[in-house]
Amino acid sequence: MSVDVDKDPGGAPGAADAAPALLELRDLHVFYGAIEALKGVSLSVAEGEVVALLGANGAGKSTTLKAASGMLAPRSGEVRLRGERVDGIKSHELVRFGIGHVPEGRRVFARMTVLDNLKMGAYRLKRPDEADLERVFSLFPVLAQRRKQVSGTLSGGEQQMLAIGRALMGKPELLLLDEPSMGLAPLIVRQIFEILREINEQGTTLLLVEQNASQALQLADRGYVLETGEVVMSDEASVLLSDPRVRAAYLGEVAEDDAPAG
CATH class of the missing domain: 3.40.50.300 (P-loop containing nucleotide triphosphate hydrolases)
Structure with missing residues (x-):
């Protein structure tokens, strides 16, 4: 309209x-x-x-x-x-x-674990900042619980949380x-x-x-x-x-x- x-x-x-x-x-x-x-x-x-x-x-x-x-x-x-x-x-x-960008459709790395997806968000840094990782886990406790789980097996809502968390890892x-x-x-x-x-x-x-x-x-x-x-x-x-x-x-x-x- x-x-x-x-x-x-x-x-x-x-x-x-x-x-x-x-x-x-x-x-x-x-x-x-x-x-x-x-x-x-x-x-x-x-x-x-x-x-x-x-x-x-x-x-x-x-x-x-x-x-x-x-x-x-x-x-x-x-x-x-x-x-x-x-x-x-x-x-x-x-x-x-x-600048961080969370694209439409989430687009997580489906074959990688939750933790590895988050680490990819910090690729521009020499190594992931533990404080940033803890911030993401504080915002999204379910990701902390599922950190070793393959991302493609998460629910749609969990994948959206992961996509946002991954972007936040880039500060x-x-x-x-x-x-x-x-x-x-x-x-x-x-x-x-x-x-x-x-x-x-x-x-x-x-x-x-x-x-x-x-x-x-x-x-x-x-x-x-x-x-x-x-x-x-x-x-x-x-x-x-x-x-x-x-x-x-x-x-x-x-x-x-x-x-x-x-």
């Missing part, structure tokens, strides 16, 4: 006005062959924020994260981290700049999360979002792509709405959560204009 609002180039009120931008995307244009997936996307994430990126399937949400983490090179536009241009730097090199300042609730039971989704809140409270900035708009906006400080590769709306999360157009498009409610007469 389309959210028919005036386009906003990416500036939104709220925390980003008061705090310096940790991440800035400026007029990003990204193509898959001849198909333009992002048509001038601009957004910012301030240090310490949680920012939600909403939109229908095919809106460009995952593409935006991939461009931010170096998995896709924009044809034009800029990616800036703390003011420094990082577009063109490969994703495995961007890890040392403090990210900014964590990009792509659909962390996908395919999970409601109880597990609530657990995941409670842990994401704790991760943010511990000092990690979050940029979150999520189909579960209600959960995402309850966690986030601000949000952006993408439609066919363009930012069409941006505001504080509480404002977006109460906006009838957003509620109709992403929360399954009927907008007043669409409600049947009588």
Whole structure:
């Protein structure tokens, strides 16, 4: 469903006005062959924020994260981290700049143990930091219990926890999360979002792509709405959560204009 609002180039009120931008995307244009997936996307994430990126399937949400983490090179536009241009730097090199990416579909190393998956997250370090490992086990106690278990035998929720924990082992300042609730039971989704809140409270900035708009906006400080590769709306999360157009498009409610007469 389309959210028919005036386009906003990416500036939104709220925390980003008061705090310096940790991440800035400026007029990003990204193509898959001849198909333009992002048509001038601009957004910012301030240090310490949680920012939600909403939109229908095919809106460009995952593409935006991939461009931010170096998995896709924009044809034009800029990616800036703390003011420094990082577009063109490969994703495995961007890890040392403090960016972690939890991809859609979890993508754990299925034949490796939980512990070895976590160690892979710290590959840029000479050796895994035991304090980082203990932090992950504190956030996800089930991973500590299953540290010797082959990752492909974990449940979907446990694999999602492992994917997040693996990214945390790289000591990210900014964590990009792509659909962390996908395919999970409601109880597990609530657990995941409670842990994401704790991760943010511990000092990690979050940029979150999520189909579960209600959960995402309850966690986030601000949000952006993408439609066919363009930012069409941006505001504080509480404002977006109460906006009838957003509620109709992403929360399954009927907008007043669409409600049947009588």
